[in-house]
Amino acid sequence: MRPVWEFVRRFAVAWGGQEPVVLVxxxxxxxxxxxxLEIADEVAEGSTQAFDVWVVQAMRRPNDLATPVGPSWLQEIGRDATALGGYGWLIFFTAxxxxxxxxxxxxxMAVFLVASVxxxxxxxxxxxxxxxxxxxxVVPHLSNVYSxxxxxxxxxxxxxxxLTLGTLIAASVSRRSLKVYVIVVATFISGIVGVSRVYLGVHYPTDVLGGWTAGLVWALACWLAARFLQRKGRVERPEQETTGEHE
Known part of the structure; x- marks a missing residue:
């Protein structure tokens, strides 16, 4: 067990320096x-198709599959929410x-952020x-799709x-409540974007689950890479004080 723990300790120190955070x-x-991989395997085998179709149709009126359930203003909110995951807004926030x-x-750090996205x-x-x-x-699309x-x-x-932006902002504040708030808001935005895609009939729920999972994995991998580069001095820490003249 000792050699295993020594390997784990060295891995944690190399990638982040704070063993519990990095290991978690x-x-x-x-x-x-x-x-x-489990979701992808089930999707490839067609095991989720019945569930996917049921959820998509459940979000439409039984007597009119072209119309989502809920009032008309909810449809507008759905379109607004899905726009937050579109290329335009994502490029804007990243830039x-x-x-x-x-x-x-x-x-x-700016270059690393752009490269990560x-x-x-x-x-x-x-x-x-x-x-x-x-x-x-199984239902008409209420948003244009190309892929x-x-x-x-x-x-x-x-x-x-x-999640990447939320992590950067959270790292720049000291109060734990603010850190939690930023991460919760980032997670909520990602959540409503995914739900809106199913609501608008352009994705199955397993598409969204797969997207959320893959996005989380990529964000975590980028966080680990950022920690590693910060420890090597190749990327600035978010809370790092910079030198030079300030206006």
Whole structure:
């Protein structure tokens, strides 16, 4: 047991320096990968199809599958929520935070953020290409779609962007309540984006679950990579004081 613990200790120190935090993150990453593979396997075998169709149709009026359940204003909220996971808003938020980091003389962190988000997008596209799952055809779509269904790109990319940004912001504040608040808000935004995709009939629920899981795994991997680079001095720490003149 001692050699095993020594390996674990060295791994934790190398990747983050705080063994409990790094080990828990690594454990969550492994669980996330396993969960995604299980979901993907069930989807590939068609085992989830009946459940997927039931959920999608349950969000439509029984006598009119072209109309979602709920009042008309809920449909508008659904479209607004799904827009938060679209490329336009994700690029805007990423560019805004990257610009802030650059102006705060954390240029390496800004580049790392952009690279992380871009990498997440490429992974999402690669997974879609690999699985080639058709979009739901059991109800009319209430949003334009241009790619395959699994995993949900909106769900995955919103998880990558908002969880990564939330982690950066949380690391820059000292109060635990503020850290929790930021992470909860980031998680909530990612959540409503995913739900809206099913509500609008453009994704099955397992597409969204796969997207959330893949996005979480990517965000955790990026967090571990950032910790490693910070310890090596190649990326600035979020709370690090910068030198130079300030306006």
């Amino acid at each position: 993150t690594f454990l969550l990453l492994v669980i996330g990968v396993w969960t995604f 805004a935070i990257a610009g802030f980091l650059w102006l705060d003389r954390k240029s390496h 871009t990498g997440g997008y490429l992974v999402s596209m690669a997974l879609k290409w690999a699985f080639q799952r058709p979009r739901p055809d 395959t269904s699994f995993p949900s790109g909106h769900s995955m990319n919103s998880a990558v962007v908002y």
